[in-house]
Amino acid sequence: MPSPSPTFKKEVEMKREEDAALIAFYSSFKDLFEFFCLNTTIHGTIRLVCSSRNKMKTAFWTLLFLASFAMLYWQFGLLFNQYWQYPVVLSISVKSQQTMFPAITLCNLNPYRVNLVSKNMAELDNLARETLHNLYPFSIPASTLEDNSSVSLENWTNSEVNSSSFKLxxxxxLVRMGGGKVGFRLCNQTGGDCYTKIYSSGVDAFQEWYSFHYMNIMSQIPPIIDISKDDDHINNLVYACQYDGLPCKASETEHFHHPVYGSCYTFNKGGTDEFWKALKPGIVYGLSLILKVEQKDHIPLLSTKAGVRVMIHSHNQTAFLEHEGFDIRPGIQTTIGITQVRWLGTSGPGAKFLPIWPLALSSQATHPSP
Structure with missing residues (x-):
């Protein structure tokens, strides 16, 4: 029996190596395609090989396979497109319920004169007149200061103010500094630890200097003032007040003295009176005020502005009018719309709703009053 040729032996060895390999490499794409069609679980691919003798059947299954493959990628495209759009499900429910009206604080932009310190205020006015005369070629008309009457505080307190013990x-x-600036120097009681307040504007420097002396004079007035003994004093600022068509009560108003704006009044500070329940939205059902802003009884040198400082805030909240309030000028009618915001904390089991009234006006329409 003839021995096998070396070429046959080499082919047999290569066949064995291919069968023993972990990963089989096919010599042609046709063999790889046939192996894929015979061993895959994709429905219909085996028809591409078994029906190779029938060209019409092979073409039909080929088109069907390509159409199915295209449909698969089309579905993938729709899914990815929907994912990158980040769709959400939003559920909105509108409820109408009663809520408490916020607290409203009003202050006059120019504090009142008070007769308890009228002598000291006259001294300050004379000093201010001399200061302006020394710094600038300007004199304050005497009628500007003398025609301003004083507001009585005799019914507010039984304490006596000893004006003679106070010395201006x-x-x-107020002196000129270098570079065209104006300022004044402040020291402690021993004359040491001094610092100088310098302003580039003469008007700002004069008002700050006048305010400093004014605060020293007003410190003589007792800090606790019982407004219930003189309910008519609120009429110096508020001419008329209505809420939901009903007149406001003086007992629902709290009075306090502000170091910059003088007498201030807060409506509905506690937020417990049923009178201030907001039943319906709208201007007719809100707070309506007619304010009197007259500079006759005020201090003309302390402020050059005329109007009312207003702040809308939460109940039992201290009103920081210098930072959060807004001004309303006289001679106009102003409509202010507000929106209550509630913050819900979800970080713990004790999370609560926190109602606040931010100083963000949703709408404000201003036009001259008739």
Missing amino acids: DDSIA
């Missing part, structure tokens, strides 16, 4: 410190004078 004229050493704290």
